[in-house]
Amino acid sequence: MKNIIGRIPNLDRREFLAYSAKAFLGVGLMPIGIRSEVFAAAAPTRLPSAKNVIYLYMAGGMSHLDTFDPKESRDVRGPVEAISTNVSGIRISEYLPRIAKQMDKMAVIRSLSSTQGAHEEGRYFMHSSYTKRGTIVHPGIGSWLLKLDGARNPNLPGVVHIGTSNPGGGNGYFEQRFAPLVIGNPEAGLQNSKIRKGVSEKEFHDSVMLTNAFDAEFHNRYNQKKTRAYTDMYDDAIKLMKSRDLAAFELDEESKQTREAYGTNPFGQGCLLARRLVEHDVRFVEVTLGGWDTHINNFERVEENAQVLDQALASLLTDLERRGMLEETMVVLATEFGRTPQINGNDGRDHSPTAFSCVLAGGGIRGGQVYGETDTIGKKVADRKVAVPDFNATIAYALGMPLEKTLYSPSGRPFRVADKGIPLLDLFG
Amino acid sequence: MALLIPSLEGVDFDKHIGPILENKCYRCHGEEKVKGELRLDSPEAILAGGEYGDILVPGDPSESSLYVLTTYPKDDPDYMPQKGKGLTVGERKLLKRWIADGASFGESFARKPEPKTRSKFEEADPANERKYTIMGEAVEIVARLRESGLQVDTANHDASRFEISYTYAERSEGAFGFETLALLGDSLVKLTLARTDVSDGDLAGIVDYSRIEYLDLGRTKVGDAAMEYVAKLEHLRYLNLCDTNVTDAGIQKLASVKHLERVYLWGSQATADGAKRLEKRIGEGAVILGSELGAAPRRAGPRI
Numbered sequence: 256m257k258n259i260i261g262r263i264p265n266l267d268r269r270e271f272l273a274y275s276a277k278a279f280l281g282v283g284l285m286p287i288g289i290r291s292e293v294f295a296a297a298a299p300t301r302l303p304s305a306k307n308v309i310y311l312y313m314a315g316g317m318s319h320l321d322t323f324d325p326k327e328s329r330d331v332r333g334p335v336e337a338i339s340t341n342v343s344g345i346r347i348s349e350y351l352p353r354i355a356k357q358m359d360k361m362a363v364i365r366s367l368s369s370t371q372g373a374h375e376e377g378r379y380f381m382h383s384s385y386t387k388r389g390t391i392v393h394p395g396i397g398s399w400l401l402k403l404d405g406a407r408n409p410n411l412p413g414v415v416h417i418g419t420s421n422p423g424g425g426n427g428y429f430e431q432r433f434a435p436l437v438i439g440n441p442e443a444g445l446q447n448s449k450i451r452k453g454v455s456e457k458e459f460h461d462s463v464m465l466t467n468a469f470d471a472e473f474h475n476r477y478n479q480k481k482t483r484a485y486t487d488m489y490d491d492a493i494k495l496m497k498s499r500d501l502a503a504f505e506l507d508e509e510s511k512q513t514r515e516a517y518g519t520n521p522f523g524q525g526c527l528l529a530r531r532l533v534e535h536d537v538r539f540v541e542v543t544l545g546g547w548d549t550h551i552n553n554f555e556r557v558e559e560n561a562q563v564l565d566q567a568l569a570s571l572l573t574d575l576e577r578r579g580m581l582e583e584t585m586v587v588l589a590t591e592f593g594r595t596p597q598i599n600g601n602d603g604r605d606h607s608p609t610a611f612s613c614v615l616a617g618g619g620i621r622g623g624q625v626y627g628e629t630d631t632i633g634k635k636v637a638d639r640k641v642a643v644p645d646f647n648a649t650i651a652y653a654l655g656m657p658l659e660k661t662l663y664s665p666s667g668r669p670f671r672v673a674d675k676g677i678p679l680l681d682l683f684g
Numbered sequence: 685m686a687l688l689i690p691s692l693e694g695v696d697f698d699k700h701i702g703p704i705l706e707n708k709c710y711r712c713h714g715e716e717k718v719k720g721e722l723r724l725d726s727p728e729a730i731l732a733g734g735e736y737g738d739i740l741v742p743g744d745p746s747e748s749s750l751y752v753l754t755t756y757p758k759d760d761p762d763y764m765p766q767k768g769k770g771l772t773v774g775e776r777k778l779l780k781r782w783i784a785d786g787a788s789f790g791e792s793f794a795r796k797p798e799p800k801t802r803s804k805f806e807e808a809d810p811a812n813e814r815k816y817t818i819m820g821e822a823v824e825i826v827a828r829l830r831e832s833g834l835q836v837d838t839a840n841h842d843a844s845r846f847e848i849s850y851t852y853a854e855r856s857e858g859a860f861g862f863e864t865l866a867l868l869g870d871s872l873v874k875l876t877l878a879r880t881d882v883s884d885g886d887l888a889g890i891v892d893y894s895r896i897e898y899l900d901l902g903r904t905k906v907g908d909a910a911m912e913y914v915a916k917l918e919h920l921r922y923l924n925l926c927d928t929n930v931t932d933a934g935i936q937k938l939a940s941v942k943h944l945e946r947v948y949l950w951g952s953q954a955t956a957d958g959a960k961r962l963e964k965r966i967g968e969g970a971v972i973l974g975s976e977l978g979a980a981p982r983r984a985g986p987r988i
Contacts (some may be wrong), residue, residue, distance in 0.1 A: 297952075304840045352977070386761060407835070409852055516977030536851070570977045577974030579902070579924040579948035655841030659737075667746060668756075 272450050282479045285544040298419045305585040305618025306407070307424065308397070309529045310541040311568065312421055313560075314378065315548030318594035318604050319612035321557045322348050331596040331632050333554055342623040350561035353569035359623040360581065361616045362682050366627025366636040369592050369643050374548070375422055377591030382423030384644040384674040391664050394427030396650055397539030399672040401433045403656055410498035410534040412436040415532055417525040418543035428664045435541070440678040441521060441528040442506060502537040504528070513574075519565040526567040530574055533584055537664045547590065551601040560655050572616060585618030585653050589646070596632040613646060618653045619683045626682060644676030652678035697727070697789045704775045708765050724750075727789040742787035744902040745780045754779065817952035818843050825867050831863060839874040839898070847874035847898075850882070862889035875899040878924070884909035891916040902948075908934025915940050920958040932958025939965040950974035 265582035320326055325348050326336035337346040340358035347355055347363075354361075371377040383393035394402070397414035406413035407445040414435040416424065426434040502508065506528060517523040525542040532540050544564060545627050549556045568588065575581045593611025616622060627639040648658055651672045658678070661669040695701065705724045711717065713724040722734030730750070733739050741747040753764035754771045765771070771779070818826055818838065820878050822933040825854035826846070829836045833854035839845040846868050850860065860882065865872055872893050878900045887910045890896065901910070914923065915937045922945060923938070931953040938944060944966050949959060950973065 267793070388760065390760070405854070407849075512976055559759070573977055577948070577950040578926050579900075579946065579950075579971055579972070582922070655838075667752070669749070669752070 268630070300506065301445065302314075303619035303653040303655065304582050305650075305655075306538070306583040307533045307536070308400075308539045308585045308587060308618075308650065308654070309526070309533060309571070310397075310539065310587045311526070311564075312541055312543045313547050313564070313588065313590040314419070314421065314543050314545040315374070315590075316592045316594060316606055317547045317590035318549060318553060318557055319365070319610070319629075320594065321554065322351060322561060322594060323363050323612040323614065324593075324594070324629055324633055326631065326633050328632065330598075333598055335554065345623070345625055348561070350558050351565045353565045357569050357572045360576065361614050361622055362620050362626060363612060363614050364626045364641055364646065364679075364682075365610075365612050365613045365629055366639050366641050367593075367613050367646060368636050368640050369611070370591060372606045372608040374591060378421045379423035380643055381589055381591050381647075382421055382429070384647045384672070385670070387423070391666065391668060392425070392427045393423060394429045394433065394672060395424035395435075396647060396654075396672065397424070397435060397541065398426040398429050398433040399651070400538055400654055400656060402429050402662070403660065403672075404538075406536075406538060406653070410500045411503065411532070411535055411537050413537060414539045414541075415529075415537055416541045416543070417441050418521060418541075419527060421541070421543060424541060435539075438528075440555040441525040472616070475664070477674070500535050503531050503537070516566075517570045518563055520563055520624045522563050523567040523570075526571045527574075530571060530578075530580075532579065534578070550603040550605055550623070553594070553598065553603045564677065569591065574615065581617040583618065585620065585650060586614075587650060588614035593633070595611075596634050599643055601623060607634065609634060615649065615682060620653070621682060621684060624682070626679065642676065644674045645679060646676070648673035648676030648678040649682060651676075652680075653683070695785060697782065700778050701782050704771065704779065708771055708775070709770065711767060712765070712781070724879055740787055742782065743784065745783040748787075749775070749785055751779050802981075821869075822846075829864065829867060832861070834864075844871065845873045847876070848872060849876040850880050851876055851878050853880075858926070860886050860889065862886075862893075865890075865893055869893075870895045872896060873919075876900040877904060878902040880904060882906060884913075887913040890914075894918050896920060897943075898922045901928055902926040904928055906930065906987050908937075911935060911937040914938065917941065919943060921945045924948045925952050925954075929953055935959075935962050936965075938962060945970055947971045948974075953960050 263517050285404050320331060321333075321335050325335065325346060326332050336349045338349045338352065338355055340355040342358040345358055345363070347358070369377060369380060371380045371386065379385075379387040379393075382395045385393045395414075401413040412435070413500070414426075414433070416435045418439070418441075420435060420437045425499045506514065506524060509527060509531075514524065514527065517527040522542060522544040529540040529542050544560065546560050547548055568586075572581070572586065575586070590611065590613065592606055592608035595607045597604070599605060610633060627641060628637045629635065630637045639679065651658060657669060657674070659672060661671055663669055703715075709724045712719040713722050715723075715725065719735040722739065723729035723732075730740055731738075739748060739750040745751045753762055754776055756763040758770060763770075809837055822843070826836045829848070835849040835852060837847045837849070839847040844894060848865060848868070855861065855946040865875075873895055875890065875893070875896050875898070879902070882901070882904050884906055887906065890899075891913050897919050899914065899917065899920060899922070901914075902924045903926065905928070906925075911930060914920070918940050918941065921943050925935070926948050926951075929952070932948070932955055935947070935949070935954055935958055938947060939962060947962070947966075947970060949971065954973060956973060959971045963969075963971040
């Protein structure tokens, strides 16, 4: 309880404010006790705090055995050694030395389990929490977030995909304005996004007015959802072109040192771009790194790929941390399935959806932990299985999204952001 | 079994619906098996619903999964019944009409107001629904603030705490109008002024909001003079001063903030020396100055 006597001058000020608020804005002040009124519970425990997501997708089925879930048996691990990390008791593959020094920020989930062992179906399931079916296309988490909670920066798209757009990760049957902006090459900046040289601001403005005049005619006559979607997109494009925030896409603004630190390759630069976009309050940025489908020559190829991932993710986490962004930005590392402990005739590993690893960091996640376990050869889950919808429910929960909220497809089907997934609350706080 | 087609009479639960459920549904939703925590072998059970909540909305077949799931294509993963013969067209029609007409179980069954059974989601996280939903008096206050151009959100998805962002706020130049924040009073716990033109002097207006725990001044031109005011926020936990003009001298003033957990200084004018001095007073690990990112090691082998 406040010491009212000692703060009488402030009380007067508050009374004055209360009066002004009522007079000018027609509302009362939020009563001091609102917290206890609304929340009968005790002081809230550390709540999940994610506002934005950087989703790093390892396309092809990242071998968990050669990355985050190393095994002892020589038969299983081949030439790969395990190394310690900066968290005592947690060891990962020697292919990820820089990530090993960031383990205190990460929660490694070793007990992911999927029912989908083929690429297209696996990626779809991982991105949407629903199995692929011919009759409907489901939206991804980014589009759900935009639809339920809205964008924050009115001048930039709310969802961006860099590298490629994965099945199940788009706007599905949601309106066009929730669709991701897809950027093929992060270093190219935005195509067609600058006003053409030689066109003055006024000329540009006039041509927009003219187009609007024609559009208005068209719009009035065909005022349906689709038409408005087109004009919405157009308006958004105009806003984007004229926005100062367009600079978010300019990687040249970063120092050479920073660009090299992320790795001078599309994935590394894509992660750097993701950080910039999230700094400008783009809510969901997905960056894809392919090449993980190592049926042939597993070890060499995983080592190469892991080097790219290692450099980029370690830099990303350090960068987010030093900018104070890790509390509100959830970093996700996901893949569609894992790979077999058995090494095949081509020195490769084949698909294995029964057990694999994914990683979460930031956004309220407690770092430095391993969740779940696989058996001694890494084929089956031995402890705390996490179904794909549960993994997605955890991301949605961190973002404060309503898991029970049901939205209907055009054909009247009910769907939720993570289907029936239950979030892993143990990972937070 | 001959179905009575009630074209003129109403659909009767015992006569028309019960038999359908018995023949097509009890196998998985009855005494022997209780799939999805759902039983369909009594009115009470039907009303109680299953693991995901209610399956019946009287008057609205399209919201009743009891009906909707029977209308899916047979190869759909969610189609019901999953085992045995599906419902015939006639049976589906009956079910639909029964629900549309109010889903009455007959005069003999008096529907008691059931306590809402908890769905699996609620069990998993009982407070979740309440967290992000703005309630009561807060609704109008938030609406007013948004009308005045500010971005208002619940803070950390907790509906008893609020966050205001000025970054994309529509406001006339120089006018921060911190007075309007009084509407939220002690419920204002997060304030973002990142990438705005806020000046040191402007910040004098925020000292009244002593409940602020999180303050983001990143990428603004604030400097040491602003720290005078910021230091008065007794409950401040997180402070972002990245890319600002604060120096070693200014940040020392923050030592008086008891609960300060994290101060971010990357891109500011502070140095390792000043950061260390502050850290000695507020706690290890609390001051993050940051450093250059490590470059990729030069290695022999395939260049990517």
